[in-house]
Amino acid sequence: MNVPLFQDYSGRLSRLAMEECVARELRADARRNRARVLAVAAEVFAAEGLGVPIHEIARRAGVGTGTVSRHFPTKEALYEAILLERMERLTAEADAMAASEEPGEAFFRFFATLVHEGATNRGLAEALAGAGYDLDTAGVEAGHDISGRLRTLLAMAQQAGSVRSDVEYADVKALMVGCQAHPGGGTDKAALDRIISIVCSGLRTP
Amino acid sequence: MNVPLFQDYSGRLSRLAMEECVARELRADARRNRARVLAVAAEVFAAEGLGVPIHEIARRAGVGTGTVSRHFPTKEALYEAILLERMERLTAEADAMAASEEPGEAFFRFFATLVHEGATNRGLAEALAGAGYDLDTAGVEAGHDISGRLRTLLAMAQQAGSVRSDVEYADVKALMVGCQAHPGGGTDKAALDRIISIVCSGLRTP
DNA sequence: TAAAATCCGGGATGAACGTCCCGCTTTTCC
DNA sequence: GGAAAAGCGGGACGTTCATCCCGGATTTTA
Known part of the structure; x- marks a missing residue:
């Protein structure tokens, strides 16, 4: 997913919506982390653009990169959730x-x-x-x-x-x-x- | 970076202009390759954008990547020459x-x-x-x-x-x-x- | 034409990232 | 309280590139 950032969009958002529903059943700490990642990512993307690495977002959110990619399997998915x-x-x-x-x-x-x-x-x-x-x-x-x-x-x-x-x-x-x-x-x-x-x-x- | 030939750092394009002057003294095959790279790169960049890898430009020009980066030490330098x-x-x-x-x-x-x-x-x-x-x-x-x-x-x-x-x-x-x-x-x-x-x-x- | 200068090819190197995996920790549930 | 489930961290891995390097080929020179 390197050069062609956000290329294929067919059916992506419906999957996201699905994920959103499942979010209710997350463990308490998971829900907290997810929200924090989302907030930090929204802020960082807005301020510095989509080029900011996932590692950096994880760092600023105070979580590991694995936590980010578990909640949002793809960078694209993360940005979609924000959008x-x-x-x-x-x-x-x-x-x-x-x-x-x-x-x-x-x-x-x-x-x-x-x-x-x-x-x-x-x-x-x-x-x-x-x-x-x-x-x-x-x-x-x-x-x-x-x-x-x-x-x-x-x-x-x-x-x-x-x-x-x-x-x-x-x-x-x-x-x-x-x-x-x-x-x-x-x-x-x-x-x-x-x-x-x-x-x-x-x-x-x- | 190819240090000996492009040492003048007063400005990017003046460096280029210098290169252009020196180009007269290139060996025959070098001059030919340089021109071919320039032509291919112009065409490829125009058609597909700046994201095309140098390797790809070298391939289409029928030269090695080393040849490209010797004539144009940087991708930026290559595109400047075209511009x-x-x-x-x-x-x-x-x-x-x-x-x-x-x-x-x-x-x-x-x-x-x-x-x-x-x-x-x-x-x-x-x-x-x-x-x-x-x-x-x-x-x-x-x-x-x-x-x-x-x-x-x-x-x-x-x-x-x-x-x-x-x-x-x-x-x-x-x-x-x-x-x-x-x-x-x-x-x-x-x-x-x-x-x-x-x-x-x-x-x-x- | 042969030594010397120059240049070539393309593999090596290293950096940047996205994504995945797994040993360990925290939460949940009984 | 304790075991199972769920999640966590962050290192590992695979890719993609730009750039560098060097043994060998080509051109120039004398």
Whole structure:
């Protein structure tokens, strides 16, 4: 699993969901360790990207590498477990926006939310940008379909005439990655908002 | 590291330039091999990205790995040698555009050129995306300062009122990376042009 | 053409990681 | 309280690479 990080995603998340159910029956110390690993990994991946070795995560969590790989048989599985929680929150936000706002506004706001999310989370940005991980399939099985929400919001915004009708989902995704690639994205909020405004104004119907 | 030949550490590309000068005095077979490696590497990196192992490049070039690492002591050095040629061409194009077109048009055209370049060259796109290589410092010593040309064109376009005055160079670079990240960038030219038009319209003064 | 300079091939080396395994410890359950 | 079950630590192993090295081949030189 060295070079092609997160390449094959078919059916992975459903397995994860299964693992989540079984987690209830873990021994007390195991449950504690699992939670600690998850927390540390989320923090480390967000701050330093997916390149951080498992050994390092284990070290910072104060456990052995075996403990990590027992709970998460693969580095990929570990990151999926982290993403799952995050995606759940984001899809919920998308649904709230879709229900309560004008379609165009909902789309632009969700877009901005996703950009901010990735800009302050290096691991997520890498996952989204990476030639491996695919937002489009991840989380679908678990019911947290960010890609689907974004597609829906885009279609609604186009229907309402707020977004250029020739824009496609892939365009939006690429632009999202670009915004997240902004240097100092996590620290320079003004720059991030500026680039978002540039892109959104480009997406708007003239 | 091959110490005796590449001792000048004043800058990566000046070291390269030195190597280029010395290349004239190489033995005939060495010169031939060097050229073949360079050509194969350019092709392979463009098609498959920078992740391709040196061994693989040596194999496809029909030489041993030692031959590659003797001519290019580092993988980075190899890719710099490739970039150098490409950057030379791009800066020339930039200068031509700057001289013959209206500032706004020159900027947008050069931007589009860079995006197309990266979209059809996976290695270049990866390099630009910041996976270990920095457009902003690369080539400056050798006189092929793409970053500088882009900055200049941006400033001129803003001066002429064609581009939003609050846009910064970093924004442009990030947007460029995003456009290049478009799936099927190399194959779907229509999609590429569409995303470029979106971004450019966002950059334009309202 | 033969010695000398130069270069070649590709195996050796070493570092970085992900994953697996097993002897020992902690928890659980009766 | 004690035995069985579950989990732990961290070293071992297998891979993947970039880079180095050296015996031998090739080119240059005189």
